[in-house]
Every structure is written in structure tokens, then in C-alpha cells.
Amino acid sequence: MKPWYISGVGFKCTGCGYCCAKEPGAVFVSDEEVLEMASKLKISKKTFLETYTRKLHGRTALLEHPNFDCVFLKESRCTLYEARPKQCKTYPFWPEIFRSKKAFENEKIRCEGLDHPEADHFTFEQIRSNIHGESTSN
Helix, strand or coil, rough: CCCCCCCCCEEEECCCCCCHHCCCCCCCCCHHHHHHHHHHCCCCHHHHHHHHHHEEECCCCEEEEECCCCCCEEEEEEHHHHHHHHHHHHHCCHHHCCHHHHHHHHHHHCCEECCCCCCCCHHHHHHHHHHHCCCCCC
């Protein structure tokens, strides 16, 4: 059976910041990402870890404010945009969002950029590549 998104989907980041705010979640970060973010902030890895992260399920995750906004979200913008983690860079192309049409439709309620009138079209191959990290040359 072909995936529901075989004809592709539209997405345009509108910069609303909603994907980084308002709901509980976890942004897990790798050691490499921690080093990149610490470098961007001009602080040590140790200081970054102590100031901006927590351990969650045995992994390192970014902190959230009490309202669930990411610690690096200021005025609906990421203050570490150039050094943001892969998890953030690949949104909304996450397996859980594309597992079903219903999951995608539910995410559209949160993200105004999905199927936005001015959205870029992402092909099945591009979506698969983003979700699974596969080569699109197949």
C-alpha cells in the first residue's frame, strides 16, 4: 500500500514559533549539537549543559520554560537558529507526523505552515529522505 503522502505535501515555515512552544515536548540533543550551540553562545560545553539542559529518559534534552516554550525561543524566534538541533531542523518531517493522514491533519491544527497557500511542495522522495534519512537517488 502506498503512503498517504505519495503525491507530496506543502510546507512553509511562517516563523510563528508554535512548534517550539505552548505544549510539553522534548528536544533531544547530541554531544555534537551541544558543542555547536555552546560555541554559538561562546560558553563551555559544561556551562551549556548545566544551564540549558536536563536529563530525560537517559538522554540530554533542552530545557523548557514553565509555559513549555523552548529555552531558546524569544519573541517567537529561535535565538540559536543557525545552530539549532537536527530535531528542530527536520520539523515537520517527523515519522509520527507522517504515520497517518489523521496525524498530519492533527499537526496542521498546530502548524499553520502545513499545506499553507504559499507553501513549497515537498515530494514523496523528499519527505521520505527527511523522515528516514534515506538517499533520494533510489
